[in-house]
Amino acid sequence: MSERGGHGVWGPGRPEAEPIAHGGDLDAARRMFPDAPEPWIDLSTGINPVPYPCPAIDASLFHRLPSAADHAALREAASRAYGAAPDRIVPAPGTQILIETIPRLVSTRAVAVVGPTYAEHAAAWRRAGHAVSTVPCLEAVGTAQVVVVVNPNNPDGRTWPASPLLALAEVLSARNGLLVVDEAFTDLEAVESLCPRLRPGLVILRSFGKTYGLAGLRLGFAVAEAGIARRIAGALGPWAVAGPALAIGRAALDDAAWRRDAAAARAADAGRLDRMIARAGGTPVGGTVLFRTADFADALGLFRRLGAAGLHVRRFAEAPARLRFGLPADRNAWCRLSRILR
């Protein structure tokens, strides 16, 4: 609502987002380091730098509305990939919109986010009017009715085994609450997914773009018991996912061999990155096979040396000694990184 007229028509929650820093904003990096050589190398995200080889896209997927059959085929492929029945899978144009939408479907609650973690979770629950606290571990969630856990966690790679999460989901469900587990980085990890073990009061988020290197496609999933899944699907409407994303997502999710190979190749990359970080004096914090996080005695200085060389990594306002490195895409990018991390 404009200044005039007040906020009478708009529901609870903050009127607008506070800006949250994200990886992937090369324009901002260019402004910070105007003399850096082009092309920039973006290591500020946790997106697989070797994308899934997309099948050719039929033009009709751009022209016509996605059909019920297109949706069903994607849900079935996701069912095979994630181990949950198709009616428990809600495709969305990326998980970010699910992070925004779910808090608006839930009655106002006390929410605990296990963190530090991906900042959009706490921000989205706050924007929707909930009381949000950040807690350091599952044991500290207290009387919160909604708990959010990112597993493995971003940026420190912390993981949780299934059993305490499932136990917490049951405690929260008995409180009429909800456990949200963001499995954005689970695909290529040894972490156990909760998707095959759904229960009341458990919502799982699965990212597509990070694993498959197709972040621009905008595809992600909520996985939950059928009643919850219908609620979330209803809030997105029947055509939220684009036709090309439905088709490419279906092909990629059914390609378990590609996923196996990608997990092995990215793990090798992550090991190589770890060695470079160690050589540059970094103290490893953790990570996943798609990013490595480390603390440095002079993180700002290293960030600047990287930036001056056209390499963009992720900083954290709340942890100034910390830097997060995504994986270089090719030999040239590895060489340019290696020249600074020495």
Added chain:
Amino acid sequence: MSERGGHGVWGPGRPEAEPIAHGGDLDAARRMFPDAPEPWIDLSTGINPVPYPCPAIDASLFHRLPSAADHAALREAASRAYGAAPDRIVPAPGTQILIETIPRLVSTRAVAVVGPTYAEHAAAWRRAGHAVSTVPCLEAVGTAQVVVVVNPNNPDGRTWPASPLLALAEVLSARNGLLVVDEAFTDLEAVESLCPRLRPGLVILRSFGKTYGLAGLRLGFAVAEAGIARRIAGALGPWAVAGPALAIGRAALDDAAWRRDAAAARAADAGRLDRMIARAGGTPVGGTVLFRTADFADALGLFRRLGAAGLHVRRFAEAPARLRFGLPADRNAWCRLSRILR
């Protein structure tokens, strides 16, 4: 929430969508008419059958997260096309998700939908917990705080001039309410858009896929004063629109010459369709240049003859004598339609 545990955690509103019939579901048509010849001709939507010639899409638009600059460029192109400042334009993955989202951002209200019209409006406000009535005209909105008008209306093509709509927006704003004007079919029509005349309490929806024949791309816009625009943008999050949609949308919205030619060509198509409908005994109800609606003495019989010939048109449960025809795409489709409408 599942049966166990009740709905305690979920906010007000209906737990799930009632199924709403839509055009574009050729799979349902195939089930109804299993012996019809392939390929089916889908005339059940109001989507331009001659799509905008998409520019080549750089693969990086699939791979990387859409950037702030990508978003800004699309908003600027939309600003030029719609006549509202860029900070008043909210890109979304189709207008349907805006139809779902806006009711969830608004405190519970009495809502009047001017109808009959596109059924998702009333359904979405109901799903979000509002009290919804359908009223026949602007004069009948009574004490409603939120009013929804589709201009030109779907399926009957009814239009409203700007002045009573702007007057209503001011009345509703004084009530802390909202006027939602869905201009889904305005692009190719002579109807005056309200986008250049924004004011408090006015939200306009603009569809992209219908005009440009790119419904599978999923792109649409909310246009509103900056404060409202920020609210809606916040609910969608920073990456709701796919990279290819941002780039193609930008090119298409800046192509006023294509839009002019399309308006003339589709108007000629609509005239030709009117003559065929009249020859088949139809009484014209109205329409836009992308669809024509008519009543028939034996609408069901005609629907069946069309279906048996592989031609899918739109029926209306609440108006059994009524059929809506989209435009045939090519000479073959015109011929097949002409053989039945005689």
